[in-house]
Structure formats: C-alpha cells, structure tokens
Amino acid sequence: MQMKEQISAFQMALMMYPTVLATGFLALPSVSAHYAGSDMWLAPLFASFSGFLGIFCAVKLHQRFPGQTVVQYGEQIVGRWLGKLIGLGYFIYLAHRLGTISRQYAEFVEGNFLFRTPNLIVICTIVLLAGLAVRGGIEVMARSAVIFTPIFIFPIFFLLLLFPDLNYHHMFPVLDHGLVPVLQGSIAPQAWFNEYFLISFILPKLANAGEGGKWGYISFSAVLVSLVYVDLICLFLLGEDTGSKTYPVLVAFRFLSVADLFENLEALLLAMWVFGNFVKISVFYYAAVTSFTQCLNLQDYRVYVLPVGIIGIAFSLWDLPTYPSLVQHLRLAAPFEILLFLSAIPLLLLIIAALSGKSKAAAQGS
Amino acid sequence: MIARLMRLSLLLPLFALLSGCWDRIELNDLLLVTALAFDQEKGQVVTTVQFLLPRSQTAVGGTGGGSPAAKQTSVRAGKGYNVADALSKLQRKLPRKLFWGQCKVFIFGEELAKSGIRDELDFLIRHPQPRERSYMFVSRGKAADMLEVYPPLERSSAEVLRELSDMRIGYKVTLQELNMKLKGESRAVALPLVSILQPNKTADPFQTISYIHGTAIFHKDRKVGDLSEKVSQGLLWLLNEVNEFTVTFPIGDSNRLVSISPIKAKVKLIPYIKGDQWTMTVRVEAQGDMVENDSNWNPTSEKLLDQMDRAFEKEVKRYIDLAANDIQHRLKTDVIGFGTAYHRKYPKHWKQVEDRWDEQFQQIKVVTKVHARILRTGNVSNPGGLPEEEIKQK
Numbered sequence: 001m002q003m004k005e006q007i008s009a010f011q012m013a014l015m016m017y018p019t020v021l022a023t024g025f026l027a028l029p030s031v032s033a034h035y036a037g038s039d040m041w042l043a044p045l046f047a048s049f050s051g052f053l054g055i056f057c058a059v060k061l062h063q064r065f066p067g068q069t070v071v072q073y074g075e076q077i078v079g080r081w082l083g084k085l086i087g088l089g090y091f092i093y094l095a096h097r098l099g100t101i102s103r104q105y106a107e108f109v110e111g112n113f114l115f116r117t118p119n120l121i122v123i124c125t126i127v128l129l130a131g132l133a134v135r136g137g138i139e140v141m142a143r144s145a146v147i148f149t150p151i152f153i154f155p156i157f158f159l160l161l162l163f164p165d166l167n168y169h170h171m172f173p174v175l176d177h178g179l180v181p182v183l184q185g186s187i188a189p190q191a192w193f194n195e196y197f198l199i200s201f202i203l204p205k206l207a208n209a210g211e212g213g214k215w216g217y218i219s220f221s222a223v224l225v226s227l228v229y230v231d232l233i234c235l236f237l238l239g240e241d242t243g244s245k246t247y248p249v250l251v252a253f254r255f256l257s258v259a260d261l262f263e264n265l266e267a268l269l270l271a272m273w274v275f276g277n278f279v280k281i282s283v284f285y286y287a288a289v290t291s292f293t294q295c296l297n298l299q300d301y302r303v304y305v306l307p308v309g310i311i312g313i314a315f316s317l318w319d320l321p322t323y324p325s326l327v328q329h330l331r332l333a334a335p336f337e338i339l340l341f342l343s344a345i346p347l348l349l350l351i352i353a354a355l356s357g358k359s360k361a362a363a364q365g366s
Numbered sequence: 367m368i369a370r371l372m373r374l375s376l377l378l379p380l381f382a383l384l385s386g387c388w389d390r391i392e393l394n395d396l397l398l399v400t401a402l403a404f405d406q407e408k409g410q411v412v413t414t415v416q417f418l419l420p421r422s423q424t425a426v427g428g429t430g431g432g433s434p435a436a437k438q439t440s441v442r443a444g445k446g447y448n449v450a451d452a453l454s455k456l457q458r459k460l461p462r463k464l465f466w467g468q469c470k471v472f473i474f475g476e477e478l479a480k481s482g483i484r485d486e487l488d489f490l491i492r493h494p495q496p497r498e499r500s501y502m503f504v505s506r507g508k509a510a511d512m513l514e515v516y517p518p519l520e521r522s523s524a525e526v527l528r529e530l531s532d533m534r535i536g537y538k539v540t541l542q543e544l545n546m547k548l549k550g551e552s553r554a555v556a557l558p559l560v561s562i563l564q565p566n567k568t569a570d571p572f573q574t575i576s577y578i579h580g581t582a583i584f585h586k587d588r589k590v591g592d593l594s595e596k597v598s599q600g601l602l603w604l605l606n607e608v609n610e611f612t613v614t615f616p617i618g619d620s621n622r623l624v625s626i627s628p629i630k631a632k633v634k635l636i637p638y639i640k641g642d643q644w645t646m647t648v649r650v651e652a653q654g655d656m657v658e659n660d661s662n663w664n665p666t667s668e669k670l671l672d673q674m675d676r677a678f679e680k681e682v683k684r685y686i687d688l689a690a691n692d693i694q695h696r697l698k699t700d701v702i703g704f705g706t707a708y709h710r711k712y713p714k715h716w717k718q719v720e721d722r723w724d725e726q727f728q729q730i731k732v733v734t735k736v737h738a739r740i741l742r743t744g745n746v747s748n749p750g751g752l753p754e755e756e757i758k759q760k
Contacts, residue, residue: 112494116388169706173713241546255499255542264467264497 009211011142012202013219014149016195019283020051020223022152022276023104024192026247028227029234031331033243036185038171040242041231043185044193044224050343051193051220057346058200059213064359066209070200070346071294076360077353086345087295093341094288095308099315100329101284102127105277106316107323112250113270123316126274130282131309134289135302138205141282152276155268156226159233161258166236189227191335194342196220201287285309394420397462400439401524402496403509404486405475407445411486413452414443415464416513416524439522441513449489466495471524472502472541473560475509479582479589484548487587491545498542501531504582504589506561512576515562518569526575527560533610537581537602548587551705551716552723555584556601559592585699585724593692600689603682604648604702606633613654615681617674622661624674626654626740631682637707639715644730646704648690652682652738659749666747667760671740679738690732700727 032043058070065073071090075083106122114122133141175182196216203212234248237255242248253269256262289308293301320326353359403414416439444456457464472490474483490496505512517526531538537558539547547555558578565574581593581601593601602608612627631652638645656665663670693701705723709716719726748757 114389115494118388121388169710172710176713238542239546239550241542241549244549251498251542254497257499 005137005139005205006207007138007142007202007205009206009208009215011146012199012206012212013215013222015142015145015202015279015283016199016216016219017149017223017226018145018152018276018279019198020192020195020220020280021226022273022280023101024189024223024227025156025230025249025276026108026273027104027330028189028192029231029242029248030245031188032185032231033234033240033248034185034331035243036182037177037240037243038173038235039175039177039182040185041171041228041235042175042182044189044227044231046182046186047189047193048220048224050190050339051196051224052217053347054194054197054342055199055213055216055220057343057350058197058203059216061346061350061353062200062203062209062212064353066360067204068360069204069290069294070197070349071291073353073360074345074349077349077356077358084295087291089345090291090341091288091295093337094284094291095311096315096337098127098281098284098288098309098312099318100320100326100334101277101281102312103316103320103326104330105273105281107326108247108250108273109270111246111323112266120313120317123313126277126281127285127309127313127316130278130285131305133278133282134285135305138202138286141279141286144282145279148275148279152272152279153226155253155272156230158256158265158268159230159252161256161262162233162237162252165255166233167239168236170235170239171232187335188331191338193220193223194338197342197346198283198287200346201290202283285312288312391463395462396465397460399464399466399469400522401471401473401513401527402469403473403475403505403513404449404478404483405509406478406481410445410447411449411452411478412443412445412510413449413456414441414510414513415456416441416522417464418468418521437516439513439516439524441510443510449486450493466497469495469524470497470500471527472496472500473509473512473527474502474504474557476505476507476589478509479504479584482587483584484587487545487548490541496541498540500541501528502539502541502544502557503527503560503578504557505576506559506579511562512560515572515574515576517575518573523576527578530578531558537578537598537605537607547701548584550703551709551720552700552703552727553586554699554701556593556605556701557582557584583693583697583699583701585697590699591697593689593697596685597689597692600685600687601693601701603631603633603650603686604635604689604693606631608633608652612657613652613678613681613685614658615677617661617663617677620661623658624656624661624677625658626678627657629654635702635704635707637704637711639708639712644708644726646707646730646732648686648732648734650682650686650734650736650738652678652736653741655742656740656744659743661758662749662752662756663758664748664760665740665743669760670758671743675739678740679736682736682738683734686734686736687732690734694728694730694732698724698728700724704730 032040036043061073071087074086102123105126106119109122110119133144199216203209206212230249233252234242237252238248245251250266250269253266256265289301289305292304292308320329398418399415400418401416405412419438419440442456442459444452446452446455513523515523517523520526539557544555559580559582560576561579562576563574565571580595581598582589583591583593608629608631611629612625613629614623614625617624629652631650634649636647636649659665665671665674704727
C-alpha cells in the first residue's frame with residue numbers, strides 16, 4: 001500500500017492554477033487571437049463551460065467512488081478489460097502531455113533566453129526536478145505549490161504598469177465577424193480548461209474531500225479571470241497583432257518600461273514560467289505515474305517515476321522536429337486529444353455510472 | 367552517513383548549469399549596440415551599428431579628460447543581401463558579440479525607405495533581440511550618417527534622438543506601433559524624419575546631433591512623401607500627441623504676437639456618415655498659459671482675453687486644417703487613423719470601402735472644431751515694459 005498522504009483542498013486549488021495557466025498564459029492569447037481577432041478576450045468566457053464540466057465530472061465520479069481515481073473506477077464502471085484499456089489510454093495520453101508540455105517549456109526558454117543550450121538539457125533538467133517532487137509524493141508537490149503558485153501569479157500584476165501604453169479602443173468593434181471565429185478561438189482554451197479533470201487524481205488524496213469541488217471551482221474561476229485579464233492586456237497593447245506573435249505575453253513584458261528604470265522585465269516572466277511549469281509538469285507527471293501503477297495494479301509507485309519520466313522525455317522529442325510542428329500539434333491535435341480524455345470519457349463514465357447505478361457502495365454490497 | 371554524502375555529491379554537477387548552461391557570456395565579450403541604421407546600396411542592404419566604447423578605453427585613448435565631449439561611440443557597417451546577412455558579415459569585423467539589450471533606436475535611410483522597409487521590419491520584429499519598444503526613425507540622406515556624429519551632450523547620437531522623442535516635442539513611433547500601423551486599417555504610418563544639425567562654429571565637424579525635423583509618410587511599407595516641419599506640427603494635433611508645445615499667434619489688427627505654452631490638448635476624432643457623405647469631426651480642447659505678449663493688450667481684461675482665446679483657436683484650427691489638407695489631398699495616405707475610427711464606429715460601412723479606402727479617404731470632409739482657453743497670464747498682468755497709457759485695457 002502507498003503511504004497515507006493527505007493534502008488540503010486549498011492546496012489542490014493552488015496546484016491546479018499553474019497547471020492550466022503555466023503554458024496557457026503564453027499560448028492561449030495568441031491562439032485565440034489567431035481565430036477571434038479583437039474578440040479574443042471572449043474566447044475564455046465561451047470556453048469556461050468545459051472547465052466547469054471537468055470539475056463536475058471529477059467530483060461527481062469521486063462521490064460515487066471515494067478514494068479512487070479515474071483509472072480505478074473506470075474499471076468498475078465499464079468492466080475489467082475495457083477499463084484497463086481506458087487506464088492505458090490515460091497513461092499514454094498523460095505521458096505524451098508530459099512530453100509536449102516540457103517541450104513547450106524548453107522551446108520558450110530556448111527561443112528567447114538560452115539560445116545555445118541544447119533542447120534536451122532544458123527538458124531533462126525540468127523533468128528530473130519534477131520527478132524528484134513526484135517521488136517525494138503529493139504532499140511535497142502540494143507544499144511546493146503553496147510556495148510557487150504565488151510567485152507564479154505575482155508577476156502578472158506588473159503588466160498593469162503598461163497602463164499608459166494600453167488602448168482600450170482595440171477591442172472595438174465587438175463581434176465584427178460574428179460568433180463563429182470566437183467559438184473557433186475558444187477551442188484551445190476549452191482544451192486547457194479541461195485539464196481541471198486532473199483533480200480526479202488528486203481528490204482521493206484530500207483530507208477534506210467534501211471541499212474538493214468548492215475549491216476546484218474557486219481555483220478555476222481564478223484561472224478564468226486571470227486569462228481574460230491577460231487576454232485584454234495583450235489586446236489593448238498589441239491589437240489584432242496579438243495573433244501573429246509567438247508569445248504575446250512575452251512582448252508585453254518586454255514592453256514594460258517604468259521611468260527608464262524598470263526595463264527588460266522579461267526575466268521576471270522566465271522566472272514565473274519556470275515556477276509555473278514545474279508545478280504543471282509535476283501534476284501531469286504524478287497523474288501519469290499514478291495511472292500507470294493503478295492500471296497494472298503495481299504496489300510502490302516510486303519505483304516507476306524515473307522510467308515514466310524517460311518515456312515523457314522521449315515523447316517530448318518524438319515526431320516534433322521543429323517548433324512550428326509543435327504549434328501545429330497544439331493548435332490542431334492537442335485540443336481533440338484533451339477533449340477526448342478529459343471531457344468525453346469522463347462524461348461517458350459518469351453517464352454510464354449514473355444509469356447503471358454503479359458506485360463503490362453498490363460494488364461492495366453486491 | 368558516507369552514503370548520504372555520496373548521494374549529495376551527485377548534486378554537485380548541477381552547479382555547472384548555474385552559469386547559464388551553454389549561453390554563458392562574459393560582459394567584456396559584449397558590444398553594447400546603441401542604434402542600428404539601414405541603408406540601401408546597389409540592391410544590397412548596409413547595416414550600420416553604433417556601439418558604446420567601454421569607458422576605460424576612452425580615458426586611455428582619448429584626450430585625457432580635457433575635452434568634455436569625448437567621443438564615446440563608434441560605428442561599423444556590414445553589407446549583405448538582407449539584414450541578417452549584413453549583420454553576420456558585420457560580426458566578422460567585430461571582436462565582440464553584438465548585444466542589443468540597450469539598443470533602442472533604428473533608423474531607415476531615405477533610399478531604403480523609398481524602396482520599402484518590410485524586409486528590415488520583419489527581421490526586427492522576428493529576431494528575439496531587438497526590443498518592441500525601440501524608436502523608429504527615417505533619415506534625410508544616408509541613415510549611417512546619423513550615427514557617425516557624436517553629441518556634446520549625452521553619450522551617443524542615438525541617445526539624443528531617444529531623449530528628443532521622449533520629450534514629445536516630436537513624434538514617437540515604436541517598433542511595435544510601426545508593425546501594427548502597417549497591418550492596420552489604412553496600411554499607412556508616419557515616422558519622424560531626422561537630419562543632422564549644422565555643427566557650431568567652434569565644434570569639431572562631427573560634434574553635433576541628429577534631430578527630428580519633419581515627418582516621413584509611408585504607404586504600405588514605402589515612403590511616399592514628407593511633411594514639412596510646420597505640417598508635422600499639425601499632424602501631431604490630429605494624432606492627439608500634443609504635449610509641451612508652444613503656440614504663437616497674432617492678435618488684433620496690429621498682428622502682434624502672443625505665445626501660449628505649454629499646451630495641453632485633447633483631440634477626438636468623431637466619424638460620421640450621412641448618405642454618401644463621410645464627415646470627420648476633429649474636436650479639440652486646448653489650454654495653456656501665456657508666456658509672451660508682444661501686443662499692448664491687457665490680458666486680464668475679460669473682453670480682450672476672450673478675443674485672444676478666439677485667435678488662439680484660429681491658430682490651432684489653421685495648423686490642423688493645413689495638415690489634414692496636405693495629407694488628404696497631396697499625399698493621399700491615411701496616416702491619421704481615420705480608417706480605424708470609421709471601422710470601429712461603422713463596421714458595416716467599413717467593409718464596403720475597405721478595398722478602396724485610399725480613394726474614400728480623399729472624399730472625407732474634415733470639420734475642425736476647436737475650443738481653446740488661455741488659463742493663466744504669467745507673472746505680470748499688463749504687457750511688460752509698456753507705459754500705462756499705451757496699454758489697451760478693453
């Protein structure tokens with residue numbers, strides 16, 4: 001048996017914030033603006049539905065099967081073999097995401113700060129660090145999130161110093177091209193928000209599981225507000241040009257200049273990015289390792305942390321030779337991958353469980 | 367215990383990464399670039415960098431501190447098929463690596479500006495080193511010449527240009543704005559035009575500055591014309607960039623002058639469409655303090671002050687109408703942002719004229735409405751140095 005480790009729902013909320021936004025801040029404004037233009041800031045609002053859905057599914061399923069993750073109750077809901085297949089699917093998906101996230105992180109660091117450092121070194125160092133945290137257990141991860149998440153959030157307030165350069169007229173005319181581009185632009189944020197279903201892996205570890213849903217929604221609302229805020233800053237500063245920037249938020253940080261004194265603040269963004277991604281990668285890492293061990297009914301998960309990390313690193317380089325290919329993947333493939341595993345499957349499981357009246361109590365009773 | 371130490375020692379290699387992995391750079395391997403100039407020469411682009419000379423070096427090589435305006439910058443140029451190529455060739459002639467963190471000024475040469483700046487712009491906006499907040503200029507003549515001069519004040523001629531722009535007496539366009547305007551509704555932009563100031567009689571031939579004088583008008587990425595210094599002032603009014611101006615205007619029949627400074631102004635563009643007639647109302651609220659009164663009018667008289675206000679309004683209106691007319695009918699290029707204003711207020715009408723905006727722009731009727739007020743009359747009420755009986759009291 002694994003050690004009895006417990007964290008609080010509040011800690012979970014702090015872990016999930018950077019889990020969505022660490023890559024979200026950098027990628028989403030650009031992707032949304034690519035489709036929705038000056039209505040980009042509406043995209044997160046339209047997408048918010050999927051975040052609430054993810055949390056709702058995770059919480060409802062956890063109420064039926066307390067103490068279990070999606071891999072465990074999946075088996076109980078749809079039967080052993082299909083359940084194992086779903087579990088394996090989750091493992092492969094999560095390991096793959098672990099890879100693409102660390103690659104995204106490395107590409108950003110590489111393209112803007114450490115031009116000559118090999119990609120692999122940047123990826124390996126962050127995965128190794130996250131691996132140490134995962135090996136330390138969920139408590140270690142939660143405690144580091146308590147320290148790192150505020151550091152991650154703090155720098156975005158610096159963007160308010162851009163105030164003299166912001167022009168709110170950029171948001172007009174609203175809905176110039178109708179609703180369709182906005183909905184297209186909301187697909188990517190939807191995928192990112194869906195990651196809230198990952199609380200399925202954390203809920204069993206909560207000391208106050210009843211609070212899980214509440215803190216999940218609070219955390220998600222914070223994500224929503226932050227993303228709309230960052231979208232608006234980008235829009236007011238860059239207008240429709242946001243869509244053509246690789247990292248609009250980076251441009252915003254580079255643009256900061258207060259009294260000729262505070263300049264070149266992008267180092268702040270890098271620090272924020274490292275902290276946020278550490279939390280994000282370790283959450284995905286933890287979920288990947290957990291789904292692996294639970295799928296195969298293995299005892300001590302710690303042994304498998306390193307091998308799973310190596311698989312993740314392999315995924316980070318596999319089939320993604322260049323940055324544009326990563327962008328293509330994130331823009332076109334990843335949303336569907338994410339929607340399948342973090343929205344469609346959970347929803348189906350919940351519907352089947354509800355219709356067949358399956359729950360942990362029912363399983364034990366029979 | 368020993369096993370533990372062994373394990374800890376495994377962390378030691380991590381220290382090797384602290385210096386920045388493969389990207390470790392020593393300060394004395396860097397060349398601090400202050401400005402970049404782009405010129406065209408036989409179909410190729412010449413990129414000139416202006417860089418700071420490290421201080422210790424100037425002290426040894428200079429005149430020993432005797433001259434207050436020792437040269438603190440130097441320039442070097444590279445020629446290539448495009449900017450990146452030119453820079454790589456330039457780097458071969460420089461013992462230190464170009465560092466752009468302090469580079470805030472980019473100047474396009476006149477000839478290059480006429481044949482298009484898109485290639486250079488793409489490099490600047492794509493490369494991670496140039497900063498989006500950098501200031502953009504166009505030079506009269508060769509851009510490299512603007513960097514050759516060294517100013518009596520400030521460290522470099524680039525710094526002078528930046529300070530001049532910051533004072534907002536001239537017009538300031540950042541790299542990001544330039545990119546946005548060229549992509550924007552009217553695909554046009556106005557950039558400050560710089561030229562070299564004639565050096566003082568006692569100064570060395572190159573001891574001078576480049577300064578902002580006039581405006582260059584770009585349509586798409588090509589320079590299509592210039593605005594004179596006077597019309598440029600009017601453009602600043604239209605762009606709502608008026609700050610620290612001095613407005614001087616004649617009053618009464620004697621045509622004696624009155625000056626108001628600094629001017630605070632708010633300018634609003636209000637688009638309006640009625641039938642086929644597109645009208646743009648330029649509504650101006652201007653105010654400022656009197657700093658010079660050459661007439662014999664007593665400005666504390668309510669009636670006379672009111673007449674002065676009207677003359678002030680007339681002068682502002684003259685500036686604006688002059689610029690609007692010049693831009694609309696001579697250059698036929700919407701650098702004022704009328705297109706953006708119409709797009710925001712009339713998105714449906716905009717779609718109909720989007721493709722032929724340049725023609726439509728010329729058809730727009732500009733109505734200027736100025737409300738100007740003189741707020742204070744300075745430290746004296748009556749005209750200075752004038753006997754009481756010659757003052758016109760009302």
